[in-house]
Structure formats: C-alpha cells, structure tokens
Amino acid sequence: MHENRTMSASLPDQQAARSDDPLDRLPLRERKKLKTRRAIQNHALRLFERQGYDDTTVEQIAAAAEISPSTFFRYFPTKEDVIVTDEYDPVMVEVFRQQPPELSPIEALRRVFGELIPEMFATDQGLVMARLRLTASVPSVRARMIEAMRSGTQGVLKDIIIERTGRPAGDLDADALAWAVTGVLMSAMYAWMDGLVDIDDMAGLIDHNLAFLAAGCPL
Amino acid sequence: MHENRTMSASLPDQQAARSDDPLDRLPLRERKKLKTRRAIQNHALRLFERQGYDDTTVEQIAAAAEISPSTFFRYFPTKEDVIVTDEYDPVMVEVFRQQPPELSPIEALRRVFGELIPEMFATDQGLVMARLRLTASVPSVRARMIEAMRSGTQGVLKDIIIERTGRPAGDLDADALAWAVTGVLMSAMYAWMDGLVDIDDMAGLIDHNLAFLAAGCPL
DNA sequence: CCATCTTTTGAGAGTTACTCTCATTTCATA
DNA sequence: TATGAAATGAGAGTAACTCTCAAAAGATGG
Numbered sequence: 001m002h003e004n005r006t007m008s009a010s011l012p013d014q015q016a017a018r019s020d021d022p023l024d025r026l027p028l029r030e031r032k033k034l035k036t037r038r039a040i041q042n043h044a045l046r047l048f049e050r051q052g053y054d055d056t057t058v059e060q061i062a063a064a065a066e067i068s069p070s071t072f073f074r075y076f077p078t079k080e081d082v083i084v085t086d087e088y089d090p091v092m093v094e095v096f097r098q099q100p101p102e103l104s105p106i107e108a109l110r111r112v113f114g115e116l117i118p119e120m121f122a123t124d125q126g127l128v129m130a131r132l133r134l135t136a137s138v139p140s141v142r143a144r145m146i147e148a149m150r151s152g153t154q155g156v157l158k159d160i161i162i163e164r165t166g167r168p169a170g171d172l173d174a175d176a177l178a179w180a181v182t183g184v185l186m187s188a189m190y191a192w193m194d195g196l197v198d199i200d201d202m203a204g205l206i207d208h209n210l211a212f213l214a215a216g217c218p219l
Numbered sequence: 220m221h222e223n224r225t226m227s228a229s230l231p232d233q234q235a236a237r238s239d240d241p242l243d244r245l246p247l248r249e250r251k252k253l254k255t256r257r258a259i260q261n262h263a264l265r266l267f268e269r270q271g272y273d274d275t276t277v278e279q280i281a282a283a284a285e286i287s288p289s290t291f292f293r294y295f296p297t298k299e300d301v302i303v304t305d306e307y308d309p310v311m312v313e314v315f316r317q318q319p320p321e322l323s324p325i326e327a328l329r330r331v332f333g334e335l336i337p338e339m340f341a342t343d344q345g346l347v348m349a350r351l352r353l354t355a356s357v358p359s360v361r362a363r364m365i366e367a368m369r370s371g372t373q374g375v376l377k378d379i380i381i382e383r384t385g386r387p388a389g390d391l392d393a394d395a396l397a398w399a400v401t402g403v404l405m406s407a408m409y410a411w412m413d414g415l416v417d418i419d420d421m422a423g424l425i426d427h428n429l430a431f432l433a434a435g436c437p438l
Numbered sequence: 439c440c441a442t443c444t445t446t447t448g449a450g451a452g453t454t455a456c457t458c459t460c461a462t463t464t465c466a467t468a
Numbered sequence: 469t470a471t472g473a474a475a476t477g478a479g480a481g482t483a484a485c486t487c488t489c490a491a492a493a494g495a496t497g498g
Contacts, residue, residue: 029465029474058455068477073456105438139366146369147362150405165438170415176406176428177436183402186369187395196389209395216435217396219324219384248445248494276483287448292485 037075039065044082045130053138080144083134089156092116096160105161106214109181110207117203129199136193146186154182184209256294258284263301264349272357299363302353308375311335315379324380325433328400329426336422348418355412365405373401403428 043064047056058079062069076082095115099108121128135145158178161167167174188205191197197205212218262283266275277298281288295301314335318327340347354364377397380386386393407424410416416424431437 027466032465033475057453069456070478071476074475077456079455106436143362143366146365147358150365161438167438172406172410172415172424172428173431173436173438175410176403176431177438179402179406180399180432180436181402183398183400184395187391187398191391191394196391205391209391212392212395213399213432214435216433217325217392217399219380219386219392219396246495251494252446277485278483288485289449290447293446296485298484 036065036067036071040067040072040075041082041085045127045134048083048134049130053134053141078144080141083131083141084144084148086131088116088120089152092153093156093160096164101164104214105164105177106181106210108164109157110210113206113210114203117206121199121202132189132193136190149182149186153185154178157181180213181210184213255284255286255290259286259291259294260301260304264346264353267302267353268349272353272360297363299360302350302360303363303367305350307335307339308371311372312375312379315383320383323433324383324396325400325429327383328376329429332425332429333422336425340418340421351408351412355409368401368405372404373397376400399432400429403432 040061044056044061047061047064058072059069061082062072065072076085092112095112096108099111103111135141155178158175161174161178162169162171165174185206188197188202188209191205192199192202259280263275263280266279266283277291278288280301281291284291295304311331314331315327318330322330354360374397377394380393380397381388381390384393404425407416407421407428410424411418411421
C-alpha cells in the first residue's frame with residue numbers, strides 16, 4: 001500500500017544515552033510495546049523531515065509503522081508528543097547524584113551537563129537534531145516542548161536541588177533556582193536553533209551560562 | 220437565538236494597565252475591531268468559567284459575541300489565544316526605560332515589577348485571575364502561555380537589557396539573563412497557581428526572586 | 439449625497455486531530 | 469490446553485481550524 005518499505009537509514013536508532021537498552025531482559029509484552037513506540041517515533045520523524053510536519057497525517061504515520069490510528073494515540077496523547085517525548089531526565093538525576101556533595105547545586109550541574117551533553121550528541125546526534133529542528137520550526141511543537149521542559153526538567157531539577165541542599169519540600173528558592181537553570185538551558189537551546197552557535201559549542205555555552213548564573217548575572 | 224443577551228457583570232472590562240483607553244480617538248473601523256476583540260475575550264472567559272474550557276465551543280463563543288465562527292479565527296488564531304493574549308509587555312518596556320540609568324538591569328527590573336504588579340492586580344484583578352486559573356488547569360493553554368512568555372516577555376526583556384547595557388545585538392549573556400529573569404517570573408507565577416503563595420505576596424515574591432538571582436542563587 | 443474602492447464579515451464545505459465504544463486478537467498463567 | 473487480562477483494530481462522532489467566495493460596511497473623491 002505504501003512504497004517505502006525500507007527502514008530509514010539516515011535516522012539513527014532511537015535511544016537515550018547509557019546504551020544498555022532495556023529492550024533485552026524484559027517481558028515479551030513490554031518489549032513489543034517499546035518496539036512499537038520506537039517504530040512510531042522513527043517513522044514519524046522520518047516522514048516529518050521528508051514532507052513537513054503539517055503535511056504528515058497521523059494516518060500516514062500509523063500506516064508506515066503498521067499500526068492503526070487508534071493505537072497511535074494509545075502511545076502518544078498528541079501528535080506533538082512524538083517529537084517532544086524523551087528519556088533524558090532520569091539520566092540527569094542519576095549523574096547529578098554521583099557528584100561530590102561539597103559542590104554547590106550549580107557547580108554540580110555544570111559537571112552534569114559537561115558530561116551529558118557531549119554523550120547525548122554522540123549517541124543520538126541525528127535524532128536530537130531532527131527533534132530540535134522541528135521544535136524550532138513548528139509553533140505548536142515549540143509550545144509543547146517548553147511545557148515539557150517545565151513539567152519534566154524543571155520539576156526534576158527542583159527535586160534534586162532540594163535533595164542535595166536539604167531544604168524543605170516546598171522551598172521557593174529551590175524552585176526559583178531550578179527555573180533559572182531551566183531558563184539558561186533554554187537560552188542555549190534557542191541560541192543553537194537560531195543558528196547563533198555551532199552544535200559543538202553547546203556544552204561550552206551551557207557551562208558558561210551556568211557560571212554566569214552563579215555569578216549573579218553581572219552585566 | 221441565544222438567550223443571554225446581558226453583558227457579563229462579573230468580569231471587569233478588559234483592559235491593560237494605564238487606563239487611557241485607545242478606544243477613543245481612533246478611526247471608526249479600528250474602534251469597532253477593538254470592541255469586537257474585547258467582546259470575544261470577555262464572553263469567552265465568562266463561558267469558560269461557567270462551563271469549563273473544553274466544554275465551551277468556539278461556536279458558542281461566537282454566538283455569545285454575536286459574530287460568526289469565521290470571524291472568531293480572524294481575531295484569534297487559536298482558541299487558546301483568547302486566554303493567552305495580553306498587552307502588558309509594552310507597558311513593561313515603557314516603565315523600564317524610565318528607570319535611572321545607573322541601576323543594573325536586575326535592579327531596574329525590581330523597580331519595574333514593584334510598580335507594575337500591584338497596579339496590574341488593582342486594575343484587572345478579575346480578568347488576571349480568571350486567565351491564570353485557566354492557564355493552570357488546561358494543559359494546552361499552559362503550553363501556549365509559556366510559549367507566549369518566551370516569544371513576548373523574554374524577547375522584550377532581552378531587547379531592553381541590550382539597550383540599557385549597550386551590549387551588541389546578538390549578545391548571548393543578555394539573552395541568558397533575560398531567560399533567567401523569565402524563569403524566576405514563571406516560578407512566582409506557578410507558586411501562585413499551585414496555591415503556595417497568596418496573591419498579595421506576588422510582588423514581594425517576584426522582588427525576592429530577582430534579588431536571589433542577582434546574588435547568584437546561593438543555596 | 440452618491441459612486442466606487444477597500445476592508446471586514448458570514449456562509450458553507452472540507453480536513454484532520456482526537457475521543458469512545460466494542461469486538462477481536464495476542465500474550466500471560468495455571 | 470483452557471482461562472483471564474491486556475493490547476489492538478474498526479468505525480463512528482466531535483470540534484478546531486482552513487479556504488473560498490459572495491455580501492455588507494466603512495473609507496474616499498466627486
């Protein structure tokens with residue numbers, strides 16, 4: 001029914017960093033679900049790149065991934081989520097917890113991103129770039145991506161900052177700091193999307209921005 | 220055709236601060252457009268409050284505002300924009316420019332918000348609260364609101380920071396600072412939405428967060 | 439005051455993301 | 469192999485948005 005039977009060669013196999021893939025050693029059912037989820041995401045990204053986001057229908061994605069449209073929405077609540085969903089936050093938490101406890105939160109985060117960003121680009125380069133390109137160009141995706149950073153990254157950051165500093169649960173300063181960090185991360189992300197920095201400088205820019213933040217944003 | 224012919228009494232007349240209303244002294248055509256825009260927004264907010272966002276259709280809003288659905292979308296590109304659109308950013312710019320030039324950007328912003336936030340709540344209290352309530356509770360609106368703060372507030376902040384500090388046009392530090400400020404503003408906004416602070420403490424919280432930022436977010 | 443030109447509006451048809459329900463298939467377990 | 473649970477597909481339905489075209493309303497020159 002559809003012509004391209006070949007699985008995209010240009011897009012790498014989707015997977016977050018730390019390449020011990022949970023695909024093995026999982027009950028058969030879960031394994032199939034994970035495979036379906038990745039198939040949907042890969043085919044969707046490929047189609048989006050080829051014919052644009054708006055001109056790609058969910059029906060087409062479903063056909064390419066050989067599932068029904070109903071099933072698509074069981075895996076992703078909206079079309080935008082196919083692009084926006086990732087699995088990096090838990091990794092960030094893990095690496096953060098490994099940092100020596102005498103470091104301040106911002107210093108610890110500088111080390112975290114110094115380690116993670118290069119690894120991220122090394123592992124999933126094509127995928128990360130494709131997702132960011134789409135985020136930059138499609139307004140509705142852009143909106144959901146920011147909201148995802150809020151409900152994901154910002155929340156997780158707040159939690160680990162509270163954990164590390166021993167502050168009380170609803171502490172507003174920890175929340176503000178988490179937001180400020182999320183902010184400078186977004187600044188770096190958009191700087192790249194707007195072509196203001198090269199992809200290889202991202203790690204450096206993030207580190208610079210965090211140092212700038214720790215210095216009280218002097219201008 | 221529809222019963223409620225009475226114009227909402229509960230919601231105040233929508234208008235940004237600085238109450239010299241551009242409604243007067245405007246060509247007739249523009250005046251009508253502005254009136255239509257406000258009518259749509261007022262009726263929409265009222266209906267959302269009464270029967271919920273998802274259970275209110277654009278068709279209902281159009282009927283209440285006595286326009287056609289086509290016209291609705293000529294005024295607001297999406298249903299979410301009825302809630303998300305406001306006119307505060309230019310006011311912020313204006314007040315920022317009035318601050319004494321020896322102040323650092325953050326110090327100047329502390330004064331700006333110290334002046335503006337109370338005024339904002341005094342003028343449009345009902346409207347502001349209704350909009351924030353909806354933003355807090357409807358995910359798609361939440362996403363668009365954050366994006367609006369990015370494309371609006373963050374951009375404007377960056378511009379006036381560059382203007383004040385005399386930095387070059389694409390300066391990344393100014394951008395990072397604007398993002399950090401946007402971040403702590405969001406932190407305050409969400410703290411209120413989650414019921415963590417009272418509405419009267421918003422100005423104080425924002426001021427505190429900016430001071431915290433200027434101090435390098437020490438934790 | 440009238441005629442024309444431009445902008446705004448309404449009507450209606452069409453697309454597509456998303457929801458719900460129900461029957462069927464597929465995997466897990468005893 | 470039989471029984472129960474979870475995942476899937478099919479299909480119908482809703483509502484947000486888009487596009488096109490003709491009618492209406494405000495602006496402008498005589």
